Amino acid sequence: MxxxxxxxxxxxxxxxxxxxxxxxxxxxxxxxxxxxxxxxxxxxxxxxxxxxxxxxxxxxxxxxxxxxxxxxxxxxxxxxxxxxxxxxxxxxDPRELLRESIPDADEIAAIHARLDRLDGASAHGAWTRETLDLIDLHAGVRAPDLAARLGRETPDFKKDVRKLKELGLTESLAIGYLLSPRGQAVVDAGLPEPRVRRPREEGTPLPRAIGAPATRALRAAGLTTLEQVATRSAEELAAMHGVGPIAIARLREALAEQGAELAEE
The missing domain is CATH 2.30.130.30 (Hypothetical protein.)
Structure with missing residues (x-):
């Protein structure tokens, strides 16, 4: 529905x-x-x-x-x-709470057992760790580009990533994916030392509903969160190639949900 x-x-x-x-x-x-x-x-x-x-x-x-x-x-x-x-x-969504939950050693072992079962049930072989690592190293990269790196078709790749999302290990961005804190802990548990990552961006992510062209245009202008978008007017956003009326309407809706609005409104 x-x-x-x-x-x-x-x-x-x-x-x-x-x-x-x-x-x-x-x-x-x-x-x-x-x-x-x-x-x-x-x-x-x-x-x-x-x-x-x-x-x-x-x-x-x-x-x-x-x-x-x-x-x-x-x-x-x-x-x-x-x-x-x-x-x-x-x-x-319970997955949101799960994503922020850092697993202990027993939980990590249980998660790895679950990943083993997903690998074992796959027609194309083990994929879970490789996919988690790829998302970790290429956060925010388009799904087709990630799938191509693995030599896989995009629909099947997305379907598998959703399985990782159900375990609270990944998050969907407006473009691409990101490992959740839970996913990072699982990946780090298999490394000699925790991986050094860029700090997570503060603020509310851009809504996926605005579409990839608008997301790319906003990113190019340095606007990667709703809070940053709120500093611009609708006219300024409309002047960006790729940000059309529908994207602006979706941004207004997302801001209204937080009790905010675009500048000069």
Whole structure:
């Protein structure tokens, strides 16, 4: 179930608790917890509704500008029934907490055992340590470039990196990946001495939703965190090649979630 960034922020804030979709059949069930950019979103109800029965209160709770706008949004695919989905913020993504958790010796041994099982189940041989090391040495590098270094197809490489993310060992950046503190501890445990790394950047990372072209343009201008972006106006951002209206809208949404905004707004 796709939910726009602005709606996710509103669900987290508690100002939106409904969504409406046209589906042939329900794609979520009560109790479903979805991992999103703002944390876990839980489905609290699912029921079929008639579009004509919707009221202004439904539109307000869904974050729609008006009842007419909500009905217009549901005008597509009229042959599919409409569904009212109750939504609630269910807390941070557990992987975020896991990433910051530094494992002790027993945990590191258990993680390595898990990595061994992933290697053993792979059709292309052992890959986990090589991939962790590659991400560690090339943080923020595009996934296709990392995959090419290993002679692998990008979709399969990304699928494997997601397995490492589930273990709390990697983080996804707007472009590329980064080892989490937990992942760094696991890698360092296999080295003669801990690896010297650049200090982690302070601040909130740029949202992935802005896209790679906008991310590259902002990085080139020295803007690598939301806090830095907030020092610029929308006009200044729009003047950067690769930063279009959609990217600026996503940046506004991400800043609003933190109670901030672009300069001169």
């Amino acid at each position: 796709m939910i726009r960034p602005a709606e996710l922020a509103a669900i987290k804030a508690g100002t939106v608790d409904l969504a409406f979709r046209r589906w042939a059949r329900p794609r979520v069930v009560v109790g479903t917890r979805m991992r999103t950019a703002v944390g876990l979103i839980e489905v609290t109800s699912v029921e079929q509704v008639g579009v004509a029965s919707l009221r202004a209160e439904d539109a307000r709770r869904a974050g729609a500008p008006s009842l007419a706008a909500l009905r217009a949004a549901l005008a597509a695919r009229p042959d599919d029934p409409a569904w009212r989905i109750g939504l609630a913020y269910a807390g941070p």
